[in-house]
Amino acid sequence: MEVADVTKFLAETTPFDQLDGAALGQLSAHINVYYYQAQDSVKINTDRLLIVRTGIFTLYSDQQQLLTKLQSGDFYGYQQLLTGLTDSDTLICEEDGLVYWLAAEAFHQCRYQYKNIDIFFQRLFSRRLHQYREQQQASRFTLKISDIVQQRKIAIRPEQTAQDAAKLMSDSRVSSLLVEENSKLVGILTDRDLRSRVLAHALPASTQVSQVMTRQPQSIDRHAYLYEAVQQMSQHNIHHLPVTDQGVCCGMLTATDIIRSQQDHPVYLIGEIHRQLSTDGLERCSQQIAALAITLSKQQVPAYEAGHIITTITDALTQRLIYLAQQKLGEPPCVFSWLAFGSQARMDQSLNADQDNALLLEKEPVGIVGDYFSALAEFVCQGLAQCGITLCPGNIMASNPELRLSLKGWSGRFARWIATPTPDALLKASIFFDLRVIEGSKGLFNALQEDILQRTTEAPLFLYHLAQAALQRTAPLGFFKNFILEQDGKHKKGLDLKKRGISLITDLVRVYALYAGIHEVNTRGRLQQLAAQGIIDSKDSQNLNDAFDLLAQLRWEKHQHDLQLSHDVTNLLNPAEISGLARHQLKDSFAVINEAQSRVKQRFCREL
Amino acid sequence: MFGWLLRKRTAFSEVVNHFINTPFPPSSTPVDQANFLALDLELTGLNPRKDHIVSIGWVPVRGQEVVLSEAKHYLINSPVSVGQSAVYHGLHDHQLKNAADLAEILTELLAQYAGYIFVAHHSRLDEQCLRFACQRCFGKAPRFRFIDTMQMEWQRLLRQGKVVKHDALKLPNCLKRHGLPDMANHQALEDAYSSALLLLSQLKLGGNTMTLSDLYLLSR
Numbered sequence: 152m153e154v155a156d157v158t159k160f161l162a163e164t165t166p167f168d169q170l171d172g173a174a175l176g177q178l179s180a181h182i183n184v185y186y187y188q189a190q191d192s193v194k195i196n197t198d199r200l201l202i203v204r205t206g207i208f209t210l211y212s213d214q215q216q217l218l219t220k221l222q223s224g225d226f227y228g229y230q231q232l233l234t235g236l237t238d239s240d241t242l243i244c245e246e247d248g249l250v251y252w253l254a255a256e257a258f259h260q261c262r263y264q265y266k267n268i269d270i271f272f273q274r275l276f277s278r279r280l281h282q283y284r285e286q287q288q289a290s291r292f293t294l295k296i297s298d299i300v301q302q303r304k305i306a307i308r309p310e311q312t313a314q315d316a317a318k319l320m321s322d323s324r325v326s327s328l329l330v331e332e333n334s335k336l337v338g339i340l341t342d343r344d345l346r347s348r349v350l351a352h353a354l355p356a357s358t359q360v361s362q363v364m365t366r367q368p369q370s371i372d373r374h375a376y377l378y379e380a381v382q383q384m385s386q387h388n389i390h391h392l393p394v395t396d397q398g399v400c401c402g403m404l405t406a407t408d409i410i411r412s413q414q415d416h417p418v419y420l421i422g423e424i425h426r427q428l429s430t431d432g433l434e435r436c437s438q439q440i441a442a443l444a445i446t447l448s449k450q451q452v453p454a455y456e457a458g459h460i461i462t463t464i465t466d467a468l469t470q471r472l473i474y475l476a477q478q479k480l481g482e483p484p485c486v487f488s489w490l491a492f493g494s495q496a497r498m499d500q501s502l503n504a505d506q507d508n509a510l511l512l513e514k515e516p517v518g519i520v521g522d523y524f525s526a527l528a529e530f531v532c533q534g535l536a537q538c539g540i541t542l543c544p545g546n547i548m549a550s551n552p553e554l555r556l557s558l559k560g561w562s563g564r565f566a567r568w569i570a571t572p573t574p575d576a577l578l579k580a581s582i583f584f585d586l587r588v589i590e591g592s593k594g595l596f597n598a599l600q601e602d603i604l605q606r607t608t609e610a611p612l613f614l615y616h617l618a619q620a621a622l623q624r625t626a627p628l629g630f631f632k633n634f635i636l637e638q639d640g641k642h643k644k645g646l647d648l649k650k651r652g653i654s655l656i657t658d659l660v661r662v663y664a665l666y667a668g669i670h671e672v673n674t675r676g677r678l679q680q681l682a683a684q685g686i687i688d689s690k691d692s693q694n695l696n697d698a699f700d701l702l703a704q705l706r707w708e709k710h711q712h713d714l715q716l717s718h719d720v721t722n723l724l725n726p727a728e729i730s731g732l733a734r735h736q737l738k739d740s741f742a743v744i745n746e747a748q749s750r751v752k753q754r755f756c757r758e759l
Numbered sequence: 760m761f762g763w764l765l766r767k768r769t770a771f772s773e774v775v776n777h778f779i780n781t782p783f784p785p786s787s788t789p790v791d792q793a794n795f796l797a798l799d800l801e802l803t804g805l806n807p808r809k810d811h812i813v814s815i816g817w818v819p820v821r822g823q824e825v826v827l828s829e830a831k832h833y834l835i836n837s838p839v840s841v842g843q844s845a846v847y848h849g850l851h852d853h854q855l856k857n858a859a860d861l862a863e864i865l866t867e868l869l870a871q872y873a874g875y876i877f878v879a880h881h882s883r884l885d886e887q888c889l890r891f892a893c894q895r896c897f898g899k900a901p902r903f904r905f906i907d908t909m910q911m912e913w914q915r916l917l918r919q920g921k922v923v924k925h926d927a928l929k930l931p932n933c934l935k936r937h938g939l940p941d942m943a944n945h946q947a948l949e950d951a952y953s954s955a956l957l958l959l960s961q962l963k964l965g966g967n968t969m970t971l972s973d974l975y976l977l978s979r
Contacts, residue, residue: 152832154818154952156940184825186959205940247938247963249956252824 153179157251160204164224166271174264181257187244193227196237199252201227206248213239220245229272232258296380297373300394300404306331307340309361313349316340316360324426327391327403330364336393336400338364370395371404380404417443417460424467430475430534433468437538440464441714444502454707455675455700458499465495465540469508470590472534476527483527484520486513488591488599492547496587497657498673499703502710503720505541506532507582509554511595516555524555547582558595562602569606572616581620581658584665585672600670607665611755614666618755621658622748626741627651645723648709652702652737655744656695659751663687666755674699687750695747698740705733774869775893778901781873786972790962793971795820795906796875797955798868799947800885803837807887811837815864816948818955819875823962825955831867832948834858862896869893869901876971880930880954882907882978907978908933908957914977915961933957 153176161167161175170178184204187193193201193208208221218240221227230238232255262269306329307316316328320342330338340360348354348363370393371380380392390406420439427433440461447457473489492507494500510528514520528549536542549555556564568580584603588596607613627646657674664677667686671677675696682692706722713720784793798817804810818830836858879885882905893900909928916923926932930953931942937960942953962969965977 152816152830152948154827154830155944155946155949156942156952157827160940180828180830182827184827184956184959185823186956186963188963191963205938247960249939249959 157182157184161202164202166265166268169267170265178253178257178261181254183252183254185250185252186247187250188247189244191244193242193244193250195228195240195242196231197228197252198231198255200229200232200255200258201242202251202253203227204249204251206244206250207246208248208250209243209245211241211243213241226272226275229258230276233272233276295373296371296375296377296394296404299377299408300373300402304329304400304402306400307360308332309337309359309364311360312356313345313354313358313360313363314356317342317345317356320345325403326407327405329393329400329403330360331400334399336368336370336395337361338366339368339391339393339403340364341391368393370400372396373401377409381409384409417447417464420464421467424464424471427471428475430472430537433471433475433534434537434539437464437468437540440539441502445711445714448707448711453700454703455499457707458494458501458703461502461504462495462498462500465500465504465535466491466589468535468538468540469531472531473527473590475534476530479530480523480526484514484523486592486595487511487524488593488596489531489549489589490596491587491589493582493585495589496585496672498587501706501720501722502714503722506535506543507547508532508549508589509547509551510549510556511561511588511591511599512555512557513592513595515557515560516552521552521555525550525552528555545579558599558602561599565599565603566606569603569610569613572610572613574616574619577613577616577620578623581617581661584617584661585657587672604665604668604670608668614662614755617665618662618751621655621662622752622756624650624655625748626655626744645721645725647722648702648706648724649722652740652744653699653706655748656699656702659744659747660695662751662755691747691750694743698743701736701740705737772897772899774866775897775899775901778869778873783874783876783904784971786970786975788971790965790969790971790974791823794872794875795878795955795958796872797825797878797951797958798885799879799950799954800888801947802884802888805884807884807891810888811835812861812888812892813837814858814947815868816946816951817868817872818948818952819872820878820955820958823959825952825959830948830952832946833864835861835864861892865889865893865896876974877903877905878908878954878958879905880907880933880950880957881909904975905978906958906974908954908961910978911961911974912936912957915964930954930957937961 157179158172158175161170161179162172167175167178182202183199187206187208195201203221203223203225205223208225208227210218210221210227212218221242227242230236262272305319305323305325307319309330309332319328320326326343327339327341329336330340338361340363344363344365349356349358354363368391369383369387369389371383373394373396384390384392384406392404393400394402394404420436420443423439424433424436427436443464444457444461447460452460469489469491477483488511490496490509490511492509494504495507508531510516510524512520512524516524532542532548532550542548547554565583568576568583584607586596586600660674660677660681663669663681663686664671667681667684669677669680669684671680678687678692678696678699681687682689705724709722709724710720712718796817796819798815800812801814802810803813812835814832814834816830816832819826877886886903886905889903890900909930912933913923913928916927927936930950934941934953934957937957939953939956939960942949965973
């Protein structure tokens, strides 16, 4: 028999509000009511659904971080009910209140019977995953001048000439100078002053700085807040503010500095990369990648977009290094294409990617051509390594002479792989079939790609072996009973998201793409085209795409986690650390991979 | 389940004996380990000797959790008209025509909740009525252990040095004071449930070290 107060409350509480009176009565019969007093800690791992009736309950993470407050109509415990995993959160009663404990059986019964209720709790769960992620963004409002201004003082004396000033500005790549006399700030000079006060008035280059500078400039203390600087600049309509430290001038803050500080955007990093004049400068830029990655993740940029951005940065570093190499080595003796393989080619690079690159040359790499590109490749590969993109352990790098070939050389190599495939060779070679041009001639690259695709579409034996290679590893379907864990060098165990997931999909999709002669190398792009051309069912394509996104997302989050804890970034996921929903989704994804593998087997691995 | 009890009228007294022979937990038992049964009766009047039970509602509290799966509400076949009492409990004679037999319901109560501490708001009336009803049905009545949430509330307020007004001890006002949900309506089960909630709150306020004997003292 039902207690009216309980059923009435349930009837007003989403998602139970969609149940009819009889169902509500049944549900309420499986409820126990408990009264908590402030400071009581709620036993949460009880395998029941907690429904807050009155009072306020605060949820803390195992690091004692406040996650959320639960009030009338809020739930807890669905995580464990949905996944069977216990939580390490603590729930503390903050304001006396009643909770309803709904028995697990009734909860599940309700979910099975009413799809909408099931969906509601699943959504609640996935929302929770996003919601509770740390949000400790360094607020724009609390940035200080010292956080963004460079500790670099570029000063000139008042008796020096306008020409000296112009030269110093160009050499230091700045647009303004501090004018100092006996270490005391007496004025500032901007490139605009040189234009409007010197050139426009036809003054000679020998004009003294003291005649054209702005005297007694505004200045700001380096411990001031950034918004104070913004205010001061707009108030006086100026773009340059000398920065002082205890009254002594220590640098210059420009409007551009402020704008840049407000833009945690990869565009700025890429712009920065293209301004660097040395490998050391590029290394400094690359040190910002980790911070950028954290920003991206805070802004909830999905993993595939983040992968795209990280790849673009690697591309920019590569391009700039090639430029710098040419500055050092002179003009190249012939046309070339700098190629990337693997994840960089596929635009799904992660933070721990290593180098996979090569050179495609117009001429045979002998004599000066050979020497030049050997030096160029060495410079670029070492430079990338210095920027944190580690040298390829398998030596798939342009610095390896075997990977600096002419079009004829590459064409011959691909032809061999395709015409006389051996499983072992293909296992190693499959990475070469995802290739993209990063710098240099596109025409040269296109010729190679056409050549490759023409061969692969007509090579059933090659596709047979490539498929066999793709099927060698399987997704850990038994994940939930017996963890299949790989060990990394440091004896940490975990589920390898790349080897056991992402790569499996990449490999499968590659087989189809080479079969269909698709130029696209990005896995998502390949899947789209495969579906568009009717090569694979659009539903299968979508499923694989979803599984791929999910695994990439988990890996991206894992990397974020590693970064924040200053660990080495690895692909090994500790099963104890993943949320229940992720576990559900992983299981689904593995099933999708398994199915797709068996389709590839049927299609490409029948008796020839 | 209680078929054996109902077969013969003489067997009714068996259930009373069963209740009598089931010991109550020792008074040193901590309150969170005791089993309670919150219950409420609706009557045709306020005189336990003359008036009759028209409905009964109960819900057990075990481990300080109100167990709704055992919440019960029965309308009782009354030998007399509900008369003017309908104004309070809203039950009319025609609704009670197909109601349950009092002996049957008392049998269920005694058989299932032997050894339980009964809880009611203003328990004296309920206790007396139950005893008279048992007497009438079975020829003898067991001794109940009752605690009274109203009495406990009174003691609590007195200790705080408050002047207790006449209305302050009524169940709805107690609920309000404890920040508990309002009663949906005046009905035996709702009242029993509300007094169960009130008990939970009172137990918490009393601290975690209370024993049954503390409760007996408080509800005296």
